[in-house]
Amino acid sequence: MYINVLEQGLLTTVQDLGRTGYQQFGVGATGAMDDVAAKLANLLIGNDENDALLEITVIGPTLRFVQDTLIAIAGADLSATIEGERVPRWKPVFVKAGTVLKFGRPKNGCRAYLAISGGFNVPIIMDSRSTYLRGGFGGYKGRALQRGDMLQMNNKYSKLTQQLLTYFHNQRNTTPFITVNWTIPPSISKYVENKDAIYFIKGPHFNHLNVEATNEFLTTTYTVTPNSDRMGYRLNGVPLKLSKSLQLLSEAVPVGTIQLPPDGQPIVLMADRQTIGGYPKIGYIATIDLPRLAQFMPGEKVKFKEISVQEAQVTLAERDRVLTLVQNGINLAIRRMC
Numbered sequence: 119m120y121i122n123v124l125e126q127g128l129l130t131t132v133q134d135l136g137r138t139g140y141q142q143f144g145v146g147a148t149g150a151m152d153d154v155a156a157k158l159a160n161l162l163i164g165n166d167e168n169d170a171l172l173e174i175t176v177i178g179p180t181l182r183f184v185q186d187t188l189i190a191i192a193g194a195d196l197s198a199t200i201e202g203e204r205v206p207r208w209k210p211v212f213v214k215a216g217t218v219l220k221f222g223r224p225k226n227g228c229r230a231y232l233a234i235s236g237g238f239n240v241p242i243i244m245d246s247r248s249t250y251l252r253g254g255f256g257g258y259k260g261r262a263l264q265r266g267d268m269l270q271m272n273n274k275y276s277k278l279t280q281q282l283l284t285y286f287h288n289q290r291n292t293t294p295f296i297t298v299n300w301t302i303p304p305s306i307s308k309y310v311e312n313k314d315a316i317y318f319i320k321g322p323h324f325n326h327l328n329v330e331a332t333n334e335f336l337t338t339t340y341t342v343t344p345n346s347d348r349m350g351y352r353l354n355g356v357p358l359k360l361s362k363s364l365q366l367l368s369e370a371v372p373v374g375t376i377q378l379p380p381d382g383q384p385i386v387l388m389a390d391r392q393t394i395g396g397y398p399k400i401g402y403i404a405t406i407d408l409p410r411l412a413q414f415m416p417g418e419k420v421k422f423k424e425i426s427v428q429e430a431q432v433t434l435a436e437r438d439r440v441l442t443l444v445q446n447g448i449n450l451a452i453r454r455m456c
Contacts (some may be wrong), residue, residue, distance in 0.1 A: 121234070123391050127221065131317060132238050132269075137167045137246035138442040141370060141393040148248040148256065151348060151389050151412035152229050154309070154441070155193030158302060159233035162190035163210045164452060166280030169237030170257075171246035174230045176415065178221020179263060187213045187271070188235035188282055194227025194310060194413060201294040208307050212286035212296040225414040227310040232337040235279050236272035243257075251348065252390060283456040302444055315423035317407045318376060318429055323364065323398035331358040331382075335400070335422065340384065342406035344353050344416045348390040350377075351411065353420065357382030360398065368396040374403035384409065404430040406437050421447035445453050 120266060135156065136149025150156035150173055157167040172179075176194045191198055191207045198205040199220050205211055207230075213219065221230070240247045240258055249257025258267060275283070286296050327335065334443035358378055373375070375387040377397035387395070389412075403411055404425050414420055425433075 119271050119273065120268040121187070122182040122184065123179055123263050123265060123269065124182055124218065125180035126263045126265050126267070127174060128177035130179045130263040131173050131249040131251065132170050132240050132263075133173045133248045133260075134170050134246055136389070137248055137256070138352070139246050140244050144393050145244060145253065146250060146390055146393060147373065147390050148246070148250045148348075150231065150248075152193055152231070152409040154409040155229070155231045156233075157193035157441070158306075158444070159190045159231040160237070161448050162192070162208065162302070163188045163233055163235055164276045164282055165233055165235070165237055165281075166276070169233065169241055169272075171231055171233040171237065172233060172263075172372040174221065176228055178230065180221070181219045181269075183213050183215060183217055183219070183433055185215045185392075186283075186287075187191045187215075187218075188279060188286070189213055190233045190305070191230055191444075192233075193230040195225040196227075197222030197225060198230070201217075203294060206297055206300045206301070210282055212283075212289075214290075214294055217294045222396065224415070228415045229412055234271060235283065236275050239270040239272040250390065272309075278314060278452050282452055285455045290417050298451075298455070302448070306440065306444055309410050312382050313414070313418065313420075315421040316382050317404035317425040317430065317433075318401040318422045319404060319425060319427055321376065321399040321401040323360075323366075323378070324400045326360045326362070326364060327378075327400060328359050328361040331360070334349060334358060336399070336424065339419045339421050342414050342416050342418050342420060346416055348388055350388055351386040351414070352393060353384045353386070355383070358384065358400075364398055365400065366396050370392040371395040371399070372402065374405070374408055375399055376401040376403065388412070404433070406430065406434045 131148045254260040340355040343352045
């Protein structure tokens with residue numbers, strides 16, 4: 119069965135958690151910009167956390183469901199409605215056949231994730247279903263969604279998904295969708311609206327900034343520019359200068375690398391980054407804050423705060439522990455419903 123794309127939105131792509139192990143061949147990792155929201159959207163409806171789902175940027179699509187479908191929306195609040203009724207985020211939602219899902223004005227955050235029961239049925243290329251826009255492969259025909267596309271659904275469901283579907287079928291009524299009376303803890307989802315300083319770890323060339331630039335990077339507020347995208351967040355603020363010019367060889371760059379091009383305006387490399395880079399690397403976004411940075415809209419202000427490698431590891435380990443508890447809680451809530 120299919121989901122019909124009536125309107126494509128600004129940028130809607132099929133993603134999963136990424137394509138790892140191929141950067142040595144020049145193939146980027148891609149995957150969801152906000153992996154926390156993507157994981158939770160899938161887990162809320164009993165999917166595997168790596169199942170293919172839609173990443174929706176700022177202005178969402180309009181979709182018609184041909185069959186009864188279980189969905190979950192996580193991440194940014196993009197004013198989702200079904201037949202004019204607001205759809206809650208961070209919950210499993212049973213959508214009836216023939217209904218239309220629309221997204222409206224963004225209220226907070228930049229990217230929402232739409233998971234469907236069983237995930238989207240798109241080809242696995244290099245161990246991933248994620249769309250690599252610059253390479254023109256993966257996801258749905260290697261591109262963003264367009265009006266008239268028909269997205270195939272995977273009708274192989276996990277036991278948890280089958281239990282949810284059975285529960286909702288037994289609760290059918292005249293409303294266009296049905297949801298549940300539980301959700302994940304707000305303390306887990308509040309990061310989407312959190313605009314506090316982004317944690318970073320000093321990079322190998324941070325100490326090559328001159329004295330003024332070192333202070334400016336730690337105190338300046340930068341603006342996310344409109345030409346930021348899945349490849350990189352381009353920032354605008356006080357230009358940073360090096361104490362002396364550097365001649366660098368290109369080398370591998372991980373997600374979150376903060377590069378300093380000749381104009382002195384930092385670029386943060388994101389999910390669709392190139393595999394190597396030759397600009398000075400003044401820092402790396404701490405992994406725990408990559409999902410939060412992905413929710414910053416163009417025009418919003420961002421500041422940076424230094425964190426040590428050890429502190430970053432501890433906070434990430436704690437977050438992963440909490441997410442495991444949330445997953446166990448979701449599984450338990452689903453089992454108790456049936």
